[in-house]
Structures are given as C-alpha cells and as structure tokens.
Amino acid sequence: MTELLANLVPVLAQEVSAHGDGGGPAWIASVPLLALFASVLCLGALFLGVKSKLPAWIVVVSLGISFIVTLTGFLAWQGTADDSGHLHAQLIQIYEWIGMANAGSGGEAFSGFFGFYMDGLSWLWMLFVTGLATLIALYASEYMEHDVGKGYARFFAAFALFVFSMACLVMGDNLLLLYLGWEGVGLCSYLLIGYFYKKPSAVAAAKKAFIVNRIGDLGLAVGLFLTFVTFETIQYDELFASVGSGVMANGQAYSGTWQSWLIPICLMIGAFGKSAQFPLYVWLPDAMEGPTPVSALIHAATMVTAGVYLIARMMPLFLADETHLALTIVAWTGAFTALLAATIGMAQFDIKRIMAYSTVSQLGYMFAGLGVLTSAGAAFHVFTHAFFKALLFLACGAVMHGFAGQLDLRKLSGLLSMKGWGIVSLTMLVGCLNLAGVPLITSGYFSKDMILAEAFVTPNEVIAGSSWIGWILLFTAGLTAYYTFRVFFRVFVGPEHFEPGDDHHGDDDDHGHDHDDAHSNGHGGSHDGFHPHPPRMAINGVLLILALCSFLAIPTYFVGKHHGWVGGLIHESSAYVPSEATPWLHHADDDHTGDHAGDAHHEGDLVAGTILGQDPHKAMYFISAVVGLIGILVAARLHGPAGAWGLGLGSRTEAATSRADALLPRMGPVARWAQNKWYVDEFYNALFVRPLYVLANIFHAIDKLLVDGLVNLFGLLPRWLAQSLRPSQSGVLHGYAVGMAGGLVVVLVIVLVLLFMGGGGG
Amino acid sequence: MSLFLAQLSTAEPIGGLTLAHFLVVSAVMFTLGLVGFLSRRNLIIMFLCTEMMFQAAGLALIAFGRFHMNHTGEVFVIFVLTIAAAEAALALALVVLLYRRKQTLDAEAWAELQG
Amino acid sequence: MIPFLAQADAETPAMVAKLAYLWPEITLFITTCVVMVLGLSPNRAFRKSCAAVSVLGLGVAFVLALFTKTPEYSLLPGLMAYAKPLIAAVGVLLILMLTGTVDQGFERAIKQGAKWDPLRSTRGEFYAFALFSLTGLMLCATADDLIWLFLALELTSLPTYVMVSISSSRTRAQEAGIKYFFLGALGAAMFLYGFALLYGATGTTQLWAGSAGPGIAEILATRILETGSIGSIATVGLVLAMVGVSFKIAAVPMHFYTPDVYEGASSSVAAFLAFVPKAAGFITLILLASVVGWGFGGETNQPLASGGTLPEPIRVMLWVVAALTMTVGNVMALLQSSVKRILAYSSVAHSGYMLVGVIVGPGSPGDIPSNGIGAALFYLLCYGFMNLGAFGALACLERMSGEEIESVDDLKGMCATYPWIGWPLVLCSLSLLGLPPLLGFAGKVALFSSAIWAQEIVLVVVMGINSAIAAYYYLRIAGAAVLEEPGEVQRSLVRTASFGRIAATVVSGASVIVLFFASDALIQRSADAGAYRPSPAPTQLRSGESAATQFPLRPENSQGVTPPSRPQN
C-alpha cells in the first residue's frame, strides 16, 4: 500500500512544491475551499437529517470568512504595486489538474492547473461575489426557514457549492478551470432553480437553464480548444503573453488569421449563454422558479455576470482581432437584448419576472459596454448592478415570502403603509432609483452613463454603428425607468390591498409544515385569516446593508484616475483596453478630470464620437438623467397612485385599476405580444425543440426498424435459407437420390468446364 | 472433348473395338443404372440398378485392364463382384424386413423421417 | 521392441511385409470373431461379455497401434500412426456407447423365462459389426491401393447399414436403414466408377509407387510435367471418387440422408455413424487428394508438392462443396427441434469445416500451422470427442416408456437433474460451437491458421459466419440444459441401465477440456500425420523407366528450403 501511494502521490507533491510559491498567497485558495467545505458540511447535515438552522450558519460563517480572506488578499495585493505604480497579476498554482506532460507524437503537452490568477478583475469579482453571497446567505437563513430540515440543508449545500464554483470561475488561472466554474455554477443554478422539485415547472425551468447554458458552453469549449491549438496554452499569463507578442505557437503571426476572429466569437457564444443574451436569454426569466435568494445571488448579481467576466478576461483576444467582429456582435447583441428584454419587462405582471427581464436588459448594457470597448464601464455596471439588483430581488423576495408567494403586481398595493413593510418598501425604492438611473444620487446612474457615453465616444468605424447602439441604450434606459417604477408605484404605494398567493414553500413531505397555520387560511380567495408576515431582522438587515452599498458605490466612481475605483482595478487586469487599442481615446485615462481638450488626434482618421456635437461624457449626464426622469414620470402618470407618492401625476385609487389598463387595449396586439415575450419561447419550441424531439423519435424508430431490423434480418437470413432448403429434405428416398445425382452432375459440369476453359492446373 | 477422345484413340484396337467403345457402353450402363435408380420405386429394382452401376464400373475396369495390359483391373473386378454379392445379401435381408413391416416395396412408403 | 512388429527386411514378400502394419486390424478381426461367437452363447454371462471383450480387443489394438511403424514409403507416412490409435481410442468410447443398444427387450424376456433363441439374438452381430466397421476404418488409414481402399470403405460402411436397422425396433430405424443403404450404394457406385477411371487413366491401382512400379501419384505427376495436366479421365475419375466419398462425410450434395438416418437410428449408433464413416471418408479424401498434391496455382504447376493448392478444378469443387456443406448444415440445423437432427446437421457442417483443411493441404513442410491436413485430422479427433459427448448424453436418458430422449425440450434442466450427463452435454455442445477454452476452439484455430496460411480468406470468413450461425442452435442445446428449469416430463426421465454410455459421455465431456490443454501434443501428432512427403520409391529407381527419371524424385522445394509460391489473393 505504501508503495502504491508512494508511486502515485509524488506527482502531486512535486507539483505543489514546484508551483506553490508562484507569486501570490497560497492561502487565497481557502476562499473556494471554505465554500466547498461548507457545502460538504451541509451535505453531511442533509444526510444526518439536521433539523435546525445549522447549515445556514455554517454557510454564512464560512462565506463571511471567505469574504474577509478575499478582502485581506485584496488589500495585500494592493500593496504589491511596483515602482511605476502597477499592480501585477498574482499566479497561485496549487496542483496540476489535467494535463499531458510530454508532447508525444501527434500531440502537444498541455496542462490545466488548479490554480488562481488574481488581478484587478478577479479581485473585483471575488469581492462582490463573496460579499453578496454572505449577505444573501444571511437573508436566506430567514427566508428559507419554512424548509428547515432536508430542504434547508440542500439549499445551503448548493448555495455554498455555487460560491465555490464561482470562485473557481473567477479566480481560475486557465480556461479549463474557468470552464469548471462555469459548469459548476450552471449545476448549482440547476439545483437551485429546481429547488421546489415537486413543481414540474421548476424542474422544467431548471432543465431549460442547464441545457441552454450548455449550448453556450459548447461555444466556450470550442473557443478553449481553438485557443489551445493556436497558442498551445490555456493558462492566462502565458496566453496573454502570446497574444501580446502576436505570434502563434506555430510561429506565424496571429493577426489577421481566421482564429483571430473565430476565437472571440466562440468565447462570446459561451458568454451569451451564461449571461442570458439574445438568443440564449430564454432560460433566465424561467429561472425565477427558484427561491428568491437564489434569483438575487445567482440570477442577478453574480453568475449571470460570468459572461461579462469572460469577455473582460479575454479582452486581449477580442482586441487582437483588428476587425473587432466579435466585439461588434457583442455590442449589438447587448443593445438588442437590452431593448428586447425591456419591452418584455414592461408588459409583465409578475414582479420577479419583471426583475428577471430587467436583469437580462441590464446584462445587455454590460455587453454593449464591453462591445464599445469600455470594459471599465461594463465592470462598473456589473458592480453597481450587483448591489441594486440583489436588493430589488431580495425586496421582491421579502414580499413573496410575506404574501405566500404572491408576485402579481395587480394583486398587491400600498405595502409602504402596511405595518412592518417600511424597510422593504424603502429599500425597494432605493433599488428602483438605481435601476432607473436617477441622476446623481444613484450608482446605477453613473455606471449606465459610462456605457452610454462610451457608446457614443467609440467611433462607428471601430464598432460598426456604435452611436446607434448608444441611442438604443438610451431609449432602453427610458423604458427601464418606466417598468421599474411601474412596479414601485403599483406595489409599494397607493391604497393598501393584497391577495395572498398559493404558497409553494415546503419541500419534503416528511418534515412538518409548521408554518402552515400562519397562512393556510389565506388560500381560497378570501384572506380574512391571512396575515402577511413582514420580514424580520435578517431580511431587513440585509436589505439595508445592500441599500447602503448601492449608495457607497457612488463615491467609488470618483476615486482614482481610471474611471473610478472599478476602472482602476480593470486597469490592472487583462480586461483593460490599452490606449493603443483606443487611439481616439489616448486622453481617456483622465477624461473625467476635464483635462482632455486640445489634444491632437495623432492616429489619423479615428476620431472620438460625439453626441449632438458635444463630448458624450458630459452630455450624457444630462441626457440620461432626462430620459430616466421621463420614464419615471410616465410610470407615475400611468401607474402612480393619487397623491404625493404618485408625484401628483397618478390617479390610481385601487390596486388593479390604473390608466395603464385603459391604455392597453389601444395598443393592439403589440402589448399582447410583449406580454407573451414576443413568443420567443414558442418560436424556439417550434424551431428547435419540437423538430429535435421528432427527430429523436424518428431515430428511435430507425433504430428499432432499420438498424435493429437489419440485424434481425441478417439473423433471419439463415432461417429463410433453411426454409427454402427444407423441401429438399422431403424424406423421400428418390428425392435424395435425385439430389445426389444432380449434385454429381453439377459438380462434373463445373469441373469439366473449368478443365476445358481454364486449361491450367489439372 | 477432343482431348478426351484423343487419349482413348491411342489404344490398340481389339478386333475393331477400341477402348472407347467399352467405355461408352460402361458409361451408358452407369447412366442407365442411375436413371433407373431415380425413376423406379420398387426397392428391389432400385437395388438392381445400383448393381448395374457397379457392373458398369466393372466393365470399365476390365476394359482398362486390357488397355493397360495388366491384370489389376480384373483383380479389382473380382473384389467388386464380391462386394456386390455382399451388398445383395444385405439388400435382400433389408428388403424382406421392410416388406414384413409395411407389406410394400414402394420406396416412397418410407418417408416418415424428414425435415 | 516387439519382434513381430519389426519392419520386414528386403526379402520378405510385399504382402507379408504389409502385415507388419496390420496388427491392430488383425487384433480387431480376431476380437470380432470372438465376439460373434460369444454373442450366440446361451450363457448370459458370456453374452454380456461381448462389450467387454470388444473393449479389450480395441484396447489391445490401441496399444499395438501406438507401435505402428512409419511405412517405408508413403505420400502421407504419418497418417497410419496417427489414425489408428485415434480410431482405437474413440472406438473404445463408441463401443461403450453402443452397450445396451440391442437385445434389451429380448434379454428382459429371457430373464422372465423366455427360451434362448439364437435367431432372435443380435447382440453378437451388433458388436461384431461395430468392430468390423472400425477395422475397415483402420484399413482405410493403411490403404495404399485403390482396391484396398475400396474394400476398406465397404467394410466400414456395410456393417453400419445393418447397425442402423437393428439399433431400434422402431419402424424409423428400418426407414433409416433403407435410406442409408440405398443412398450409400449409390454413393459407392459413384466412387467405384471414379476409381475405375483413375485406374484407366494410369493403369495402376497403387496410390503411390510400390512393389509394382510407379503408382497413380507418380504417373499423374509425370503427365503433369509432360502435358501440364493430369488429363480429363483422371480428373473426372478423381472428381467422381471424391464426390462419391463425400457420402461418407455427409458433404453437400451427398448429405441428404444424414438427418434422417441419425434420427432414425438410436443415439448410440448415430454417434457411431457421425464418426466412423466420416473418418473413413476424410482419410480417403486426403489420400485421393494427395495423389495430385497441393503444388498448383502458381505460375508453375508442381505435382506432388505442397504449399500451393490442388489443381484448380478440384480445388474449386471442394471449395464450393465445403462452403455449401457448412452453410447447409448450419442453417438447416436452425429449424430442428430434435437434438439428434440438430447434431446430424451439425455433423454435416463440421464436415464442411474439415474440408477446408483438405483444400488447404499440408502447407509448407515442417510448418505446423500451415498444415491443413493436420488441422483437419486434429479436428476429426476433436469432433470425435465432442460428438460422442453430445450424442452420448442423449443415449443416457430415456423416457419411462423406454424411448430415447430426442427433443430439445427433453434436455431442460438436465444439469440440475442429471449433472453427470448434463454438463458433458453442455461442454460438448459449447465445444462444438468452438468456444474457448474447449477442444473445438483449438480445432478451429488450427483450421483457421492453415486456411489463412493458404490465403483461403473468403473460406475462413464463410467458416466464421457459419460458426456464428451454429452458435444459435448449440446455445439452444446448452441453454436448455443449464438454464431451464426441469419440468414434470424432464424429471420423469430415467437413466438407461447402461453404465458404459454414461462413462463414455463423462469421459468425452472431460476430454473436451482436458485435451484442450493437451492439444499441443495432439496438434503436433496430427501435423506429423498430415505431413506430405513424396519421395522416390526404391522400385522406381530400379526400374529406370523414363517417367521415373523425368520425374523429379526429390523436388528441391519440397524439402522445406523455399516453399513454392502461391497466388496472392
């Protein structure tokens, strides 16, 4: 035994010693490992049948420690600046996960380490991932209390596993580990969407999420393969070095080759899947079947931004394509998705779904931002969006939690004035303000502006139709403000009214519905006996923290010299768009300090775009503010309650009636189409799913009839042959004799023919 | 066929008869025996037909023996006759046995075993 | 070692010299006479000793056969030394198997007080016939002359006609007898005519050079060297002889009788039929083929050589016959419900396999895997044991009514009810299927090797596919015995009184495993038996005939220096 171990283990030991000191603190590995450990512990609790909130505390504590570790690591990293003030990426390799050591005949050596690549981008992501995860876990500890027992442990096991996967995704030092995280978060998403596994719709939604994601994953995988064959490495540091040198592994110039545009496109497809961009966005709204904390963390704040992360991380590869084909597609897809999702969001009634579509829409902004070469803007939007969208979801979740699953904005009204719902309503307002981009007081305003402005700045020659993208996004911003406040005006202000929903909490039959008495009377339309239970400490606390965070994000925009703190981090990462790539922006590093006038455009034709002849960054402060306010005012007019909360424009006095309802019929089928999500699901169903299912059935039939049929036919051939020979065995002597004589004659004839024709031989 | 006849024609004629004549007769006998075996249903006649085929071979042996000017063929014929006799004894015993069973000598009466 | 077995010296007359090879046959003949007399004894103990005496005689013959000398000159000098012990050994098992086949009712009647009537007793004749047939088989292996061969063949087959008829009192046995006899006579007439033509073409009945000068082989060889062909008469003669002999091995188109006769005869006699005439037929076929040799097919046709193929017309004939035989045998077996018929058709199919070896020929001298004759002879040995076990298991059980079991259904659960009978059956049928690690597999590998060596690849593939077809019905048999639960009918089956049958079955079943691991020695011996060593006969050298001088008595390339070329497929 010892020999066996001695033979197998040294490989591991050597690798650790060889790479363990690769330029960063190895203890950063404790971030994913803590989460993994928490997940395993929860699993243990699941098997042991722990019926307490222990799993939640395990997860909250370990994630909290993870956050602290991340923060410590980040601060330590901040202190490693070199002489020129640059921060270098840290490479921490734990052990070699996959790899072929020797480049044998017909193949190449490759290795994928279990290792981490920590630069500004990873740190940024890790900070808000661990931070938000801790907060949301805390929130969930209360939110999920109906399911204490197996469901509770299951939830937190998957939750912690998600953080582990996300950490691998973000911290991984190579594409393969990113892929691990990528699929890992997909799995957790699957598990958590399907949390209420008895609901067929939840199971279907989970499946849909996984499969649609897999389509994107294929793109990522192909991109990975292509990257590997082109550069013979999948490790970021080596990869970026190769890309930087512009030489492929086979010694030829990378620039202008077909890989240079194909690799970004493949990676882009992966990003589209994970970040729910058109055409792969359809899974995200359905994913709202999961518990709300999941929606907040996974499907709003963190996992869905993985696509943004991927493109930002691979920015050197995207920029290496001089035609910017992939980036143009990214920008346009982002813009289109933003618009499409916003239009759908406007017509929905389920507040969680509205938030889901708004997520899709905001992700579209981020992609558009990446596409127009402002990775800093995109990252900043990711950062601010993480807080306010999580906040919005958690507020919605609190509502859902309190009203037995009621999410229809027509059936809820005036929560602000109900007892115990004040914090939820106010924090919701904060979230809505951020999403709508209310000027100056919201971080959402600044991050959105950055993208909008850059869309106009980036010349149309570089990203085709970049300014059109700007206009689309601007229009979408108005729509966003409208549908955001539509929710707020209808649900949180106005006359008090509620109808409890059909609660679908509850998991396993075998543990009690101790909460049944709380609202079981609420079923059946009348809610005489139903008391909405307002959120308690954990939920309110988390909401407040998030609201605070969304405000705290504002000043970060003004620190540092690279588009704020986030921009500074991006500047120290692979996502940074170097000034060589943006010659029209050679002054961009310090543009918001106002010191950029009078510089000559020494790169010739490329001129930074303008909006209405003005510097976009300045003009946008006003334009987007106006657009956002218009959206809010329209919402107030159509949905606002009478009185101050309706900004004096509203007239709603009942829960379900409003001017909007009167407006709907006049809009003709458009509203219905929007409400039905433009029938995209139906279209996909008809175009892909049904045909594929039919094809599968045809294959099955072919398998039975043709493939197996042929086999059986061959099996039957001897039998048929025998049947046809059987008459010769008639049992009659003469028959046999004839057979023998005939056989003799035939043989003789054959032999004689051969003898006289062939002549040779005998 | 020419080769076949060419070989035969090298033989020394025996009173105008060549080996070919004997062989043709022998072949005809053999064929007649075979045809008889196939066409007749009476067991005894069928047996006689096989005897005829044996004797066709015997005739050929004799003729060849003369052709080759040695006695081997004749010796062979003696043994063939012996065997034929033995077969005849066997055949008759069998035929009697069968006749006792079914009161018929029709070969087609015996077709129980088949397939 | 044993004086009277010593090689005769030069002065000994040829006939007397030949006796030196015939001691096993003579022993058997004497045993036959003794058994015939014993069978007629009114004393029950004497009568019952028939089987024992037969086995004893065969045992002595086996020992004597082990000392068989290699003849001074023969085309296949090792054949005798291989075939005779094999025949005696399998013969012992066959005799054991035959015990209790005849006279059971009569003996019971005597026990109950019936009067002894020598006319009603068939026991003596029965064993005597079996021994005669075995003697004939041994004589086939000794044959160096067409007359001898003819007589040996007839001695082999004539007694079996009787054995079939008297093996059972049922009408079916008689029907089997009549079919066997009449069709056998037809076949005999064919090969007799073939022999006559061979004699006519060469003027001698000696297969190879002997006391009377050059034999058929040498004369045909001379003719080939002169004219490039053995001539049409010889060809037709060979073909007729081979087709006629095909009856013995149950090859297409002479196979029709097989299922009917095996089914009509009792299982024990069917086992006898499946081995003895088949062995005789194969030995004859090999001898007939050896007179032209396997040196054809290249640019130069080399008579009396190996490493090539048979003359093209004969090769094609045997090729077609082999392929058809395997296929017909295997597919027809698929339809059967009677195990005896299945085994009969399987016997047809196995003849097809063995024919492949004959087509391939002895291959390159000294190269065992290339030796098709050796492979065929080895397969014959394998088949002897496998076939015995399979038929033996059937012979061991009977219904309460005294009828032998026959249908596949009767085998159900046999391994549970009668493991000592069931397992040999299973082993033997899996061995017939060619499943490793059983004897049949070794046989098949030997055949495959030689056939591939001879580039008969299509034939190998046909053989492979046929093995697969055969798997179906062998699995049916084995499956019924192992897998099925015995029902009422199967539980009511009783063992036959004969201990010999069970012994023979168990021995056969064991031997398919044991001999697999001993197959190296057996393959070596069979390769020796199949070694083709044409060499000049002393008489030929003396006579100084032109043919003999022209004939390359020791062809350089038959000595294993360079094998002759063969066509590339």
Place this chain on the structure above:
Amino acid sequence: MESSLLIWLMAVPLATTGAIVFAPERMAKVLATFGSMVGVLLGLIAAGRFDWADGAAYQFTSSFPLIESLGINLSFGVDSIALWLVLLTQLLQPLCVIGSFSAITERVRTYYAWLMALQAAMIGVFVARDLLFFYISFEFTLVPMYVLISLYGSTNRRKAATKFFLYTFTGSMIALAGLVYVVWFTAQTTGEWTFAIETLEQQARTMGRSQQAWVLLAMLAGFAVKVPIFPLHTWLPLAHTEAPTAGSVILAGVLLKLGTYAIWRFVLPFVPAAVNEYAPIIAGVCIVGILYGGLVCWVQRDVKKLVAYSSVAHLGFCMLGMFALNNVGAAGSVLYMINHGLSTGALFFCIGFMYERYHTRSLDEVGGLASKMPVWSFFMGFFTMASVGLPGLNGFVSEIMCLMGAFQSGAADIGAGGTTGPLGPWYAAIAGTGMIVAAMYLLFMVGKIVFGPLREPAGHHEHDVLPTDLNAREIGVLSVLAAGCIVLGVYPRMVIHNIEAPIEQTLSVVSMAASGDDPASTLATTGGPVLLAGRDAE
C-alpha cells in the same frame, strides 16, 4: 519484471468459482465477497509493485506454453493502461457481488460462480500478452454473461442473451480471421508462427495498405460490436435492459471496455496506416453515434434503456478520442474507459436498487423519488452529473480530452496550430453538440425519476427486506464509486501521468505510418511483404 502476480489475479476468481460450486448454497455470497476482496487486495499489490515510471513496458510477465505448435502461449503481462483497466475490474467486482445480495435470491450459487468466472475472463483480456490468450478470454466472457442475463434477467432475458451472444460472437469470429491473418503475415516475414503480441506489433504494421484495410475491417467487426460503435449497437440496449443489475454494471463497466481496449491494443498498432486512412470515417461514425445515441436516449421510457443508449453516445466520445490519434485524445479515451465504467456502472446500480423496490423501470410509472428516497436521489443526481460531464467529476476530464484531441488532430492542416492528424476542429465541434444532447436526455431522466411529483407504480407495496431508501450496504457500494468519480475528476493526472508512456509508444507507431517514415511500411506499400515479393518473382 517477472512475476506470477497476474496469474494470481486470474487464479483467485477462478478458485473462488470452484469453491462456490462445491460449497453449500448459503456460503456463496461470503465466498464471492471474500474472493473479490482478495482480488482487490491483489490489485492494490499489483498497483503498488508496478513500476509506473516504465509504464510502457509489459510488467509482471510470465509465460507458459499452451499450444506451442500453433505459437500459442499463456503469456501474462500488463502495461500501465492494462493495469488501470485491471484495477477497474477489480474495483467493480466486489461492488457487483455486494450489490447483488438482495437482488439475487434464487440459484445463488450459480450466480456468484459465474460472476467470479466472468471476472477471471475479463482480467484475462487485460493481462494477455498473447493474442490467442486474449481472444480466449475475450470470447469466454460471453458465456458467464449469457448465463447471467438469461438466468437472472427480466422478462425478455433469453432473447436478449441470445442476441448478445450471437451478435458479439459473429463479430469476433471475423475478428479472429483478421488476427490470424496478421499472425500469418508475421510468419511470412519472420518465419515464426506466433501469437505473441509484441512480435506481431513489430511486423503487422509493415502490411500493405489494402491488407491493412481488410484487417482493420475484420478487427473492427469484432471489436466495434463489443464497444459498441453505431450502428452495431442494437444488442446493447436489449442486453442492458434485461440483465440483472450486476450484469449491467459489469457489461457497461468492463465488458464494453474490452472492445475499446482491443481496438487500442490491436487495431492502432497493427494497422496504423489503415487507421490513419480511415480514422475520419470511423470518427464520423462515432459522431453519428454520439448524436444519434443521445437523441434516442431522449425518447426512451425505460430508464435502464436510456442509460444503455447513453453508453452508445459515451463510447462514441471514447472512440473519437482514440481515433484522433494524438496523445491528448488517446489519454482521454483511456480515461474515458475507466470513467464510463465508474459513472455508468454506478447509474446501473442506482437503477437496480430502485428496481428492487418498485419492480419497474418505466419513467411513466415511477418518478419524483426525491421525496421518497432522498439518498438514492442524491446518488442518482451525482452520477448523472458525472455522466453529463460536469467538471470536477470524472466524466468531464475524459470528455474534454477526447474532444480536445479530436480538435487538435488535423488542426494544423488548416493553419490553426495544433498537429497534423486525421480529424479536425469540425469533428470536435459537431461531437461537442453531443454534450448538449447528453444534458438533454440525462436531465430529462433525472427530471422524471428524481424530481417532479411523486409517482409510484399502482399496487406498489413496500419491499419486505429493503428499507424505503437505500440501506448501508447500498450506500457503501455507491459511495465507493462516487469517491472514484470525485478522485478521478479532481486529480485525473494520477491516471494520465501514468499512461503517457504506453500511449506515446503506440502513437509513435501510428504517426510513423502516417508520415511514411517506417521503412518497412513504405516497402510494403510498393511491393508487398518482403518474402512474398521474393516468391512472386520466382
């Protein structure tokens, strides 16, 4: 390194078989467990004493003449690839034995006896250093499996067993012809008729192109059926569906690997030129199998059949990697053999445990078991994810490596770097859609049987022996496999590192044939083998 260890590896199960046959019925379980545990121990000893640094060389060699005159020896020896597969076999065996305790209640002795005999035969395949010894073992596996299916299977078992037997037997007869042809060819050049694999490897590759193509075809006839490669797969779903649980596990876990192993061991080194030439076609067929098998899975109503068809798709990946003919693909392929054995074997265990409780495998009759059998559901989900190819679990590593191998192979020809090779990025990209299809059908299965509202067959009553959820024995069996899945998913280098050397050795032969560097092979393409050329000239 001479050693009798491998003989013991084979002898222990054989001896156990013997002991079971002669021991009383109630001892069968115990003896089988003991025997298989001793096997595990021996396997570990073998792994410990194996010189991993020299993995390409045959180790623990020993040889006994079997039929010397036909060049057949019982030669034992393993390289590191074979040893891993031996270890897989040894690992699965006790699990199969223990996993069958409650499922097999009748004819117990027969069951365990054949199960142990099967193990001996499977080991024989992997440790054979003689072609015929290999073939004997390869063929002999049919018998125990035939018995296991037809005695302990479900309703249609006899038909399934017969089809399994006949289908694979037919193929392997043709393969035998091909193998003997190789032996003949070797004998022509070396003058020695031998079935020793090392000798054959040296010579077979010098065959001419058309010879190689025919031999390739013949060998594939035998081995591709066993794998099974589309469209030769139809025996598999039937056999799997009807087989008892342990039978399915071994069938999926090891028996299918006999085919892939044989292709690796014989097809690639024996006929490298033909492999290079026809690899695109074979890979194409594999890809069709991946997609076709996957889609057919999707519409199955019988969960066992679903998993069975998934094997067709999975092994398509495995063969695709192998025929990429580069080190990444080959390593992925070998790894796939092990991984598929673990995860699919485990899935069959899961289904078997469920079947013992509900006596149905129909997705229409049973479903939503997560609420009734949470532990079972966990394992089911776990192994499904391993099967889907979730990173971190074993399936991913092999799948991604197979695809990467296929992608790389030939990428250089279109200017993408990578290497020259028969396949190309398109193969991997199209095969990659199989990953989507895999997610579709496996999640469909999990969605039906684990999740959703609880459905139990009408008239279902609780099993009298087994608890509602898994018992400790069953959990133990599944845990071992789950641990294997995790270990190989987290640290696959453990295997990859150790199989690099033999892969390198085999692939160097193949690549030499591709580039025509092999002097003998160039000669063969022009004038046929040396000796024959000489003889023809005479």
